[in-house]
Amino acid sequence: AQSVTQPDIHITVSEGASLELRCNYSYGATPYLFWYVQSPGQGLQLLLKYFSGDTLVQGIKGFEAEFKRSQSSFNLRKPSVHWSDAAEYFCAVGRTPRSRDSGYALNFGKGTSLLVTP
Amino acid sequence: DVKVTQSSRYLVKRTGEKVFLECVQDMDHENMFWYRQDPGLGLRLIYFSYDVKMKEKGDIPEGYSVSREKKERFSLILESASTNQTSMYLCASSPGRGQYFGPGTRLTVT
Structure with missing residues (x-):
């Protein structure tokens, strides 16, 4: 089954980094x-x-993200963080539909909480 | 602009009550979803619907049911609320791939 892993539960970054x-x-x-x-x-x-x-x-x-098949990764990047970026970030992957008519549900990672310091 | 609304932001109910959570989208999307969000567990899929009157169980459907009588409205029903259903409930809608979320309902069952 499709799944995603977010290895970092919390990350702290200085504003502008x-x-x-x-x-x-x-x-x-x-x-x-x-x-x-x-x-x-929210x-x-x-x-x-x-x-x-x-x-x-x-x-x-x-924000931007890069898909790397060889590493099975989809990392999110931002060149310069603003204090308003402090939030929780979730990566998700689409599930294979069970039938032709069935929609694409998502599997979510457990999230990474971003703290931005002055 | 995409808009998904949920009937309540905060709700407090007693154990054993029947609880209805309503979700409405104005984008004519085929697919609608209900998730619950708990600290450390992320979002877990409860049920989803890909058409009026069509539904599929997600990963944690026990204790829940759903109703979709009209395309724009998707209801989550807690048949007999229990304290372990205290959680944040998020509704989403989707035209196919990618989902748009409502603001969430924080439900407390006492």
């Missing part, structure tokens, strides 16, 4: 991959997604 959040997936074929962000008390917002094609994906809020 670069950021990389790790995500490893488990799936034999080309996966559908997503990054979401959740601010405290729902999840889609940052970016990868289905096929160019392995470097640009998202909202200055």
Whole structure:
């Protein structure tokens, strides 16, 4: 079954520093991959997604992610972090539909909590 | 703009009560989903629906049921609420791949 692992539960970064959040997936074929962000008390917002094609994906809020098949990874990056980026980040992989009509549910990682210091 | 709304942000119910959580989307999406989110466990899929009156069990359907009578509305039902169902409940909708989430309902069962 498709799954994702986020190895880091918490990450602390200084404002203005670069950021990389790790995500490893488990799936034999080309996966559908997503990054979401959740601010405290809020729902999840889609940052970016990868289905096929160019392995470097640009998202909202200055984020990007790179799909690396050889490493089974889809790491999220940002060159300069802002204090407003403090939030929880979730990586997700699309499940194989059970039937032709069935939609794509997602399997989520357990999340990485980002703290930004002054 | 994509909009998914959930009927309540906060809800407090007693053990044994029947609880309804409502979710509405205005994007004419075929697929709708219910997750629960717990600290350290991430998001876990409870149920989803890929068409009106069609549903599939997710990973943790026990103690829950769902209803989708209209395309825009997907309801999660706790038949007899228990304290271990205290959680954040998130609804999502999707046109196919990629999901759009509502703000969540924080349910406390006492």
